[in-house]
Amino acid sequence: MKLARRVFPHPYLSALLLLVWCLLNNSFSLNTLVFGFILSIVTPSATANSWPDRPRLKRPVLVVEYMVVVIWDIIVANVIVAGLILFRRTDSLRPNWVSIPLDLRTPEAITILAGTITLTPGTVSADVSCDGHALLVHCLNAEDTDAVRDEIKDRYERRLKEIFE
Amino acid sequence: MAEFFQYVVAASLVIAGIFGIVGSFGLIKLNDPMSRLHAPTKATTLGVGGVLIASMVHALMVEHHLSVHELLITIFLFLTAPITANFIAKAHIHRHCTAEDLPDPAPDARWAGLTEEEADTPDAQ
Numbered sequence: 404m405k406l407a408r409r410v411f412p413h414p415y416l417s418a419l420l421l422l423v424w425c426l427l428n429n430s431f432s433l434n435t436l437v438f439g440f441i442l443s444i445v446t447p448s449a450t451a452n453s454w455p456d457r458p459r460l461k462r463p464v465l466v467v468e469y470m471v472v473v474i475w476d477i478i479v480a481n482v483i484v485a486g487l488i489l490f491r492r493t494d495s496l497r498p499n500w501v502s503i504p505l506d507l508r509t510p511e512a513i514t515i516l517a518g519t520i521t522l523t524p525g526t527v528s529a530d531v532s533c534d535g536h537a538l539l540v541h542c543l544n545a546e547d548t549d550a551v552r553d554e555i556k557d558r559y560e561r562r563l564k565e566i567f568e
Numbered sequence: 569m570a571e572f573f574q575y576v577v578a579a580s581l582v583i584a585g586i587f588g589i590v591g592s593f594g595l596i597k598l599n600d601p602m603s604r605l606h607a608p609t610k611a612t613t614l615g616v617g618g619v620l621i622a623s624m625v626h627a628l629m630v631e632h633h634l635s636v637h638e639l640l641i642t643i644f645l646f647l648t649a650p651i652t653a654n655f656i657a658k659a660h661i662h663r664h665c666t667a668e669d670l671p672d673p674a675p676d677a678r679w680a681g682l683t684e685e686e687a688d689t690p691d692a693q
Contacts, residue, residue, distance in 0.1 A: 410610065423640065423643075424639065426636050426640045427640060427654070429635060429636060429637055430652050445596070452679055477613055477614065478614060481587060481613065481614040484606065484607075485586075485587060485590045488590055488591075488593060488594035488597060488598070488607060489578075489590060489593070493597060493598060493599050496603070498600065498602060498603045500669070500670050501671065502670075502671035502672060502673055517650065517654070518647075518650040520650075521609060521649065521650035521653050522609075522613060522646060522649065522650060523623060523655065524606065524613070525606065526611075527602070527605055527606060527609065527654075527657055528650070528653075528654065528657075529657035529658065529660075529661060529681070530601075530657065530658060530661055530679045530680055530681040531679075531680055532673035532677040532678065532679055532680065533677055533678055533679070533680045534677045535631050536673070536677060537673035537677065539571075539661075539670060539671070539673070539681075541602045541605070541606075541657065543603055545604045547672075
């Protein structure tokens, strides 16, 4: 057990590296797998200084649900934003800043939330408060900033909280 | 059957192209820097996604071999696109915004992109 912990200080990272290596080579032959396996042992220990803690996933199964929700939202919101750009006069748009207080405390979870907000069209996460307890989000068209805030908190932050904390 | 999938490939390519054009058009049409940031980071997620889906379907159904490179491109795009957008937004906040332009983060805090003096201006009056 101790040996396994020394060889794989970050099992998720090792698995991810192996997978990415196979995808890069576009093959799952024994050759690729063996070299990918070597990489997945060497890379985490060579970069150990950059990974002081191991991020903990409380409920990894929910990651799949989260990804489906986000991809669906990206598609829907892309159509909405395309509509805004094509059919609305620029001066009828109401760009606005929204401040989102965070219940999340894990840095990894906050990073993923910020990335999700940027990827879903219509919102860009611009900044974080210096104590890390609020996110600054820019909306392309927000009549009601409270509604935007509640939607992000309920749709993404609640799910991330279940996954990470 | 292969013919049907060729139509699927063509449709995804056209959809991707449309979103690419709309994104670029938004870059011209919108009139303040933060709004302009929305157009390219957004419409390109689906624009690029459509091309990748077309590529995967083409490899699998027309050329009959599995190609998974495209998934990697998606992952790398999803990892890097928010970071670029965040850098541009931070540079904009740092150079052009004061604490009065932005909503309050939380009591006793300031936005990390503002320097201490900028954040303190409203209280100093």
